[in-house]
Amino acid sequence: MLVRSNCSCVKFSVTTDASLDLETENVICNTCGDVVTGISAFAKNSMKISGDVIKKPKRAFSFKCVACNKNSEVSFINHKACGKNCQTPSECMFKITESMRTAIEICQKNDEKRDSRTEEVNSDMP
Numbered sequence: 740m741l742v743r744s745n746c747s748c749v750k751f752s753v754t755t756d757a758s759l760d761l762e763t764e765n766v767i768c769n770t771c772g773d774v775v776t777g778i779s780a781f782a783k784n785s786m787k788i789s790g791d792v793i794k795k796p797k798r799a800f801s802f803k804c805v806a807c808n809k810n811s812e813v814s815f816i817n818h819k820a821c822g823k824n825c826q827t828p829s830e831c832m833f834k835i836t837e838s839m840r841t842a843i844e845i846c847q848k849n850d851e852k853r854d855s856r857t858e859e860v861n862s863d864m865p
């Protein structure tokens with residue numbers, strides 16, 4: 740949405756294309772990434788309604804593996820947490836809350852479902 744702005748990228752006009760960051764409620768300039776100040780609550784709300792918001796990339800579930808002492812994406816194999824980048828998955832240890840663990844497992848199941856569906860489609864090919 741075009742808003743009046745005084746951020747660094749605005750040289751020849753006083754308006755810039757900006758979107759609402761839903762997490763911080765800040766309006767971010769789409770050109771330079773600056774926070775645009777002085778945006779009314781009304782303008783913010785119309786951004787929200789029209790879907791002119793900043794979409795965060797899908798978050799990967801990364802945690803610190805206590806056994807390997809490094810950050811790794813977590814996957815569950817037979818209900819045991821394993822680091823995808825760890826060399827010794829059988830020894831991996833993650834301090835994850837029970838609710839986070841459930842979220843990861845649900846996420847993983849959805850991915851598997853998507854994968855098997857793709858395989859089915861592919862196996863129909865000659």
Ligand SMILES: [Zn+2]
Pocket residue numbers: 746747748749755768769770771772773
């Ligand atoms: Zn800008």
Ligand SMILES: [Zn+2]
Pocket residue numbers: 804805806807808811821822825826827828830831832
């Ligand atoms: Zn590990």
